[in-house]
Amino acid sequence: MSRADWSRRRFVGALTGTAAAAALPACDDNAPANSPPPPKAPGASTGPGRGSDPPSGPRPLYLGTYTSVDGGGKGIGTATYDSATGRIGGTGTLTGVGDPSYLAVHPDGRTLYAVNEREDGAVTAVRLSDRTVLGSRSTGGAGPCHLSVHPKGRWLLSANYGSGSVAVHPIDASGAIGERTELVTHSDPPPGPGQQGPHAHQCLTSPDGGHVLAVDLGTDTVYSYRLDDRAGTLTEAARASTRPGAGPRHLTFHPGGRYAYLANEVDNTVAVCAYDPASGRLRIGEAQSTGTGSGTSYPAQILVTGNGRYAYLANRGHNSLTRYAVEADGARLRLLDTVPVGGDFPRQIAFSPDGALLFAANQRSGTVSVFRVDEDSGELRSVGDPFASPVAVCALPL
Numbered sequence: 001m002s003r004a005d006w007s008r009r010r011f012v013g014a015l016t017g018t019a020a021a022a023a024l025p026a027c028d029d030n031a032p033a034n035s036p037p038p039p040k041a042p043g044a045s046t047g048p049g050r051g052s053d054p055p056s057g058p059r060p061l062y063l064g065t066y067t068s069v070d071g072g073g074k075g076i077g078t079a080t081y082d083s084a085t086g087r088i089g090g091t092g093t094l095t096g097v098g099d100p101s102y103l104a105v106h107p108d109g110r111t112l113y114a115v116n117e118r119e120d121g122a123v124t125a126v127r128l129s130d131r132t133v134l135g136s137r138s139t140g141g142a143g144p145c146h147l148s149v150h151p152k153g154r155w156l157l158s159a160n161y162g163s164g165s166v167a168v169h170p171i172d173a174s175g176a177i178g179e180r181t182e183l184v185t186h187s188d189p190p191p192g193p194g195q196q197g198p199h200a201h202q203c204l205t206s207p208d209g210g211h212v213l214a215v216d217l218g219t220d221t222v223y224s225y226r227l228d229d230r231a232g233t234l235t236e237a238a239r240a241s242t243r244p245g246a247g248p249r250h251l252t253f254h255p256g257g258r259y260a261y262l263a264n265e266v267d268n269t270v271a272v273c274a275y276d277p278a279s280g281r282l283r284i285g286e287a288q289s290t291g292t293g294s295g296t297s298y299p300a301q302i303l304v305t306g307n308g309r310y311a312y313l314a315n316r317g318h319n320s321l322t323r324y325a326v327e328a329d330g331a332r333l334r335l336l337d338t339v340p341v342g343g344d345f346p347r348q349i350a351f352s353p354d355g356a357l358l359f360a361a362n363q364r365s366g367t368v369s370v371f372r373v374d375e376d377s378g379e380l381r382s383v384g385d386p387f388a389s390p391v392a393v394c395a396l397p398l
Helices: 003-011
Strands: 058-064 076-082 088-094 103-105 111-116 122-127 132-138 144-149 155-160 165-170 182-185 200-205 212-216 221-227 234-241 248-253 259-264 269-276 281-289 299-304 310-315 320-327 332-340 346-351 357-362 367-373 380-382 394-397
Touching (some): 103 144, 103 394, 111 144, 144 200, 155 212, 165 200, 165 221, 182 234, 200 248, 212 248, 221 248, 248 299, 259 281, 259 299, 269 299, 281 332, 310 346, 346 394, 357 394
Antiparallel strands (some): 058 076, 058 394, 076 088, 103 111, 111 122, 144 155, 155 165, 155 200, 165 182, 200 212, 221 234, 248 259, 259 269, 269 281, 299 310, 310 320, 320 332, 346 357, 357 367, 367 380
């Protein structure tokens, strides 16, 4: 990875101030006495549907950051949120994890995983019951920026942005990570306009569990792989190309499993994709507006509600969330509006497990904004002042 590419990845959303660094209590590796019980894992890539009573009492919230930048965090931030009001309260910091910029949880809710977004990339596992770090493993690449757990809970998938590769690690019965079983580098097609090489930005499992999809910003391609569930190896099954220079960053599936939505960072667009579960083939549709005008907006992440009716896009340059109506059983997005995110540079967004709240991690302002999601209209309503968290690049509510 070139120095220019690393700089763009790490510091395109550099801090504008360091006031947020004092927001969390002093570092504390031990769970507080009033720590919530081990959570159930949230839904995979889309917002969970509602249909049961929301959980009561404080719920856990984990916060990703960069630890190697001025004003950054000291590890994984720990907090709780009230599922009724959305209010966040800090509880401490889980130290011993370097540059944990993206987080994911095991399907059984017992283990937290973090990337270590450094040139010598790694992934780390943390047991949530006592906040014990279970160890780290090399991803075999540079700058891992995304990870996810296969729905069966046996494999950890990660994307190395800097080296344009995806890695697979086994997960044992304790939740610990084993030695890497696969590393696939995206060497074809050649980099898109303005790119120096491949830049894997996301690695996720399709809703049917049949394929692993890797989104590569550098090659303007989404790769589909079959995962050998015994050996932990990947075999390419299909690939889909965006228009040149789109810079695809993040993909999320409609709950029906036949359509997905792609956020393109470089050309400030989104696209509806048709997905064939049998072949793993993705067909990328026409580029659509983000509703943010002609300026550079750096779309970051797109989510779909559990009922499949609305989608939301985080726009970093515009500092907003775009709301779309999802129509034709997932085959069409209709732009509705944009709302201010209440922070600077929303890097990542996530639903609470019941789908009633949306959290936005704002990297430059070092804050997490919370919105209530109206189940019928999809409208977003801010629920209080943003919570201060150093270089907030990921918020994971459980």
